[in-house]
Amino acid sequence: MSEKEQDVAMAGTEESSAEAKTVKKVEDHPPAVADASTSTQDKEAEVKKEEVKKEEGDAAKADDDKEKSKDEKESVVEAKDDKEDTNKNNTNNSKESWDHSNRKVMVLNCLKFLDKRRLTKMVNSWVAGCKGQVEVKKTKKPPTDSWVVVTLGHESQVPILINYIHDNQCTNKKGDRLRAIPANQVDAASEQKINQMENGNERPNKRRHDDNNTADDSLSKRQRGMQQRRAPEPEPHVITEEEIKNAMIPLWRNTYPEQIDHKQKDMIKKCAMKVVKEIKSKFRDLQKEAKRNKHRKPVKPYAWLNGIRPIVMEDVIPARSMVRNKCEFTFGYRYVQAETKDSIGTPASTNNNDKVKETTTTEATDQDVEMKKEETTQDSSGTTEKQSQPANEEATKQEESTAETSSNSDAKTDGAPEAKAEETNTAETPADASNTQKDTTNNNDNDETKIPLKKIPSVGAMARGWSGGVSHPKCCPNIPSEACAVIDIVEEFLQTCPMPPYNAKTHTGFWRTLTVRSSRRTNQCMLIFMHAPLSGGAGSKDSSDVDNYEPEVFEKEKERLMGMITDKDLPVTIPPSTWLQTEEDAAKNTPTTIRVTSIFFQEFGGISMPTPEHPVQHAYGDKFLQEKLGKCTFQISPGAFFQVNTETAELLYQIAADKVKEVATDKPEGTLCFDVCCGTGTIGLTLMKEGVVGKVVGVDISAPAIDDAKANATLNGFGPSSDDNKEQNETTRWVAARAEHVMNAELKRAREAGNFEKVVAIVDPARDGLHFDVLKHIRGFSQIDRIVYVSCNPTGSLTKDAAALCTPASKRYRGRPFKPTFAQPVDMFPYSHHCELVMVFDRLSDDELGEDELKREDR
Numbered sequence: 074m075s076e077k078e079q080d081v082a083m084a085g086t087e088e089s090s091a092e093a094k095t096v097k098k099v100e101d102h103p104p105a106v107a108d109a110s111t112s113t114q115d116k117e118a119e120v121k122k123e124e125v126k127k128e129e130g131d132a133a134k135a136d137d138d139k140e141k142s143k144d145e146k147e148s149v150v151e152a153k154d155d156k157e158d159t160n161k162n163n164t165n166n167s168k169e170s171w172d173h174s175n176r177k178v179m180v181l182n183c184l185k186f187l188d189k190r191r192l193t194k195m196v197n198s199w200v201a202g203c204k205g206q207v208e209v210k211k212t213k214k215p216p217t218d219s220w221v222v223v224t225l226g227h228e229s230q231v232p233i234l235i236n237y238i239h240d241n242q243c244t245n246k247k248g249d250r251l252r253a254i255p256a257n258q259v260d261a262a263s264e265q266k267i268n269q270m271e272n273g274n275e276r277p278n279k280r281r282h283d284d285n286n287t288a289d290d291s292l293s294k295r296q297r298g299m300q301q302r303r304a305p306e307p308e309p310h311v312i313t314e315e316e317i318k319n320a321m322i323p324l325w326r327n328t329y330p331e332q333i334d335h336k337q338k339d340m341i342k343k344c345a346m347k348v349v350k351e352i353k354s355k356f357r358d359l360q361k362e363a364k365r366n367k368h369r370k371p372v373k374p375y376a377w378l379n380g381i382r383p384i385v386m387e388d389v390i391p392a393r394s395m396v397r398n399k400c401e402f403t404f405g406y407r408y409v410q411a412e413t414k415d416s417i418g419t420p421a422s423t424n425n426n427d428k429v430k431e432t433t434t435t436e437a438t439d440q441d442v443e444m445k446k447e448e449t450t451q452d453s454s455g456t457t458e459k460q461s462q463p464a465n466e467e468a469t470k471q472e473e474s475t476a477e478t479s480s481n482s483d484a485k486t487d488g489a490p491e492a493k494a495e496e497t498n499t500a501e502t503p504a505d506a507s508n509t510q511k512d513t514t515n516n517n518d519n520d521e522t523k524i525p526l527k528k529i530p531s532v533g534a535m536a537r538g539w540s541g542g543v544s545h546p547k548c549c550p551n552i553p554s555e556a557c558a559v560i561d562i563v564e565e566f567l568q569t570c571p572m573p574p575y576n577a578k579t580h581t582g583f584w585r586t587l588t589v590r591s592s593r594r595t596n597q598c599m600l601i602f603m604h605a606p607l608s609g610g611a612g613s614k615d616s617s618d619v620d621n622y623e624p625e626v627f628e629k630e631k632e633r634l635m636g637m638i639t640d641k642d643l644p645v646t647i648p649p650s651t652w653l654q655t656e657e658d659a660a661k662n663t664p665t666t667i668r669v670t671s672i673f674f675q676e677f678g679g680i681s682m683p684t685p686e687h688p689v690q691h692a693y694g695d696k697f698l699q700e701k702l703g704k705c706t707f708q709i710s711p712g713a714f715f716q717v718n719t720e721t722a723e724l725l726y727q728i729a730a731d732k733v734k735e736v737a738t739d740k741p742e743g744t745l746c747f748d749v750c751c752g753t754g755t756i757g758l759t760l761m762k763e764g765v766v767g768k769v770v771g772v773d774i775s776a777p778a779i780d781d782a783k784a785n786a787t788l789n790g791f792g793p794s795s796d797d798n799k800e801q802n803e804t805t806r807w808v809a810a811r812a813e814h815v816m817n818a819e820l821k822r823a824r825e826a827g828n829f830e831k832v833v834a835i836v837d838p839a840r841d842g843l844h845f846d847v848l849k850h851i852r853g854f855s856q857i858d859r860i861v862y863v864s865c866n867p868t869g870s871l872t873k874d875a876a877a878l879c880t881p882a883s884k885r886y887r888g889r890p891f892k893p894t895f896a897q898p899v900d901m902f903p904y905s906h907h908c909e910l911v912m913v914f915d916r917l918s919d920d921e922l923g924e925d926e927l928k929r930e931d932r
């Protein structure tokens with residue numbers, strides 16, 4: 074039954090009962106109009122009689138009511154006095170008739186924004202799956218939460234629906250597993266929320282706090298976020314391949330053409346339409362202002378905005394390779410089944426596997442309890458770790474010591490039912506823990522997974538938050554095989570390393586992240602190991618329990634790690650889904666093995682991520698990774714940005730070059746290009762090498778990237794001039810600064826030099842987009858007629874920046890406006906929702922600007 078039908082059916086029941094009441098009333102009070110044959114006198118006499126009767130009746134009724142209320146009062150008093158009184162049973166019975174909580178099921182992990190149609194479809198599929206054994210009376214879902222409450226026909230149907238959802242591994246659209254619980258097992262605070270919602274009193278909203286939470290009201294958004302992060306996370310289990318893929322490559326269920334189709338729709342809907350909407354809203358603001366201020370003339374939206382497709386979006390160009398050249402992994406623990414070989418990420422070392430297999434069931438059960446203990450206390454800080462002990466032993470010690478403080482865990486949620494439910498589980502005593510573990514493993518619905526879990530120090534992808542541990546990413550086709558091989562070696566190393574992985578919640582432990590950069594074109598591979606200071610992580614400064622690792626031990630371990638890594642050839646395999654080139658073609662240009670050519674360590678005691686300038690310690694091999702792209706070769710230092718898909722970046726840069734070429738002078742010397750957010754100088758140098766422009770001015774915030782850009786200019790034949798007139802003759806200029814700070818000065822410099830016929834700007838900012846000052850200065854520089862905007866966030870920051878470039882001139886936006894004339898998406902990130910976009914902005918012509926604005930411009 075659809076929700077609409079349910080609503081109609083429910084309304085029908087109410088209506089029919091209302092009708093029944095009306096009929097009864099009619100029967101109770103028979104019509105005053107008698108038979109037509111009765112005379113008028115008789116009628117009058119009848120009426121009088123009726124009136125007298127009614128008066129008498131009313132008086133008697135009033136007496137009755139008084140008696141009744143007196144009786145009721147007495148019965149209430151009696152019920153209060155005698156708790157076993159039958160009156161109470163009556164009350165309970167009547168309560169049961171309206172309290173449906175025992176026939177409600179709460180389904181967690183549904184999608185947050187689920188429209189009515191989809192919700193109905195999903196619930197109907199459950200009903201169909203239960204083969205008519207359940208009847209859904211009502212379905213409710215708060216608009217911004219991810220849970221649904223389903224009211225069933227009878228409480229006996231509750232386990233049927235729950236079992237169906239779990240046994241059939243029902244998932245949401247993203248592929249995450251749904252969880253169902255009887256709603257009456259939800260804690261009081263959440264129940265209150267549900268009831269409020271059911272009564273239509275309140276729309277549950279994450280930001281609202283119930284009465285119990287008044288203390289939270291004073292918390293800032295950031296504090297609440299921190300509280301949420303501190304909340305207990307899902308219980309550990311062996312992460313399935315599906316979970317890893319869902320987290321790392323959300324579009325993995327789609328074929329590649331389907332992925333492209335999905336991105337195409339996004340580009341049109343969320344980018345092109347949003348840009349137009351954003352610009353139109355600026356016009357509306359101006360019109361409102363004109364109404365308020367008589368001296369302002371209303372501005373009509375430009376003609377180009379009123380076209381059917383104001384921005385023509387080209388078809389998404391598919392990626393040329395599925396494999397990333399840079400991957401970042403996190404150190405942590407990997408959950409494996411204690412008795413069996415892990416089905417997902419089997420460590421390279423046979424020792425390690427043996428260790429896993431060797432564990433007996435009893436031992437495993439103990440570990441199981443301990444692991445559970447540790448999970449319970451994931452949030453409690455302060456653990457001491459002794460370097461002299463092997464990592465596993467030490468980890469176990471840590472688990473034991475933290476377990477003792479488990480009851481003090483202050484993990485708090487803001488009443489989200491799901492989190493609360495988990496909090497209840499994790500708050501169990503260690504004695505209950507094995508049971509809980511059983512439940513957890515049962516969730517996997519796989520006999521094998523009922524075997525207790527064991528955790529091993531490892532490095533990999535965090536597919537389920539910190540407490541979910543790390544997983545081997547080898548099931549993801551975008552992760553290069555050489556990176557997977559490095560993971561195997563590092564995992565083997567960790568089994569006997571006295572320094573454990575860093576715990577981002579307690580800020581204890583040592584190893585933090587591993588970055589793998591590789592080039593299959595130059596056969597090079599760079600590793601960067603980020604670790605906490607020897608004296609402890611970021612949080613340990615205020616804590617009495619600080620880590621303290623001996624420098625000599627670290628040096629020894631470093632040597633051992635580097636020895637293990639550099640000793641091996643890393644296999645290079647080509648994923649079967651290589652796009653646009655046959656496997657054979659790809660194999661021709663791809664080496665069969667890669668060796669690690671440089672290793673860096675980076676000490677970082679901060680909480681989030683280091684800046685690109687954060688120092689690195691070079692430990693082995695080359696100081697840079699070299700990559701070939703187009704006709705150029707680039708050196709990349711550990712902190713510098715480089716596009717993550719070399720083959721596809723080549724395409725992207727070619728598009729940018731073609732677009733500059735369209736407006737450049739015949740001879741390259743006549744054209745100057747500003748490469749804003751230039752990174753290692755890739756776009757500017759590609760333009761120089763292609764002979765499109767004669768000079769490049771590159772600006773980037775990252776000093777290591779600018780150092781690379783300078784080196785790259787020399788490497789590709791555009792280094793500093795050695796003659797006397799150095800400044801004048803230099804073909805490339807690289808500035809390490811925030812673009813918003815130096816853009817004005819750099820443009821002024823170019824204007825004063827005055828030796829370029831044409832000036833173009835290429836901007837390729839990070840996800841946040843450009844600073845307003847950069848947009849302002851570029852727009853105000855009349856010689857720039859074309860901006861080539863390369864965006865990695867076309868549905869977000871690009872729309873805002875486009876609006877700033879395209880609105881009519883005003884005090885805030887100086888200079889003639891631009892309009893988007895070309896938009897080409899390129900799939901730089903296969904399997905993800907992200908897409909790169911090149912959008913070209915050209916100045917409006919006189920005709921397009923309109924007379925009024927032209928006059929204003931002249932003034």
Ligand SMILES: C[S@@+](CC[C@H](N)C(=O)[O-])C[C@H]1O[C@@H](n2cnc3c(N)ncnc32)[C@H](O)[C@@H]1O
Binds near residue numbers: 750755756837865
């Ligand atoms: C998406 S990358 C593009 C790099 C380069 N164009 C490329 O394709 O390799 C963005 C670059 O912007 C730089 N960046 C971020 N904020 C900046 C700012 N305020 N001023 C200048 N550069 C900035 C980053 O350091 C990074 O190198």
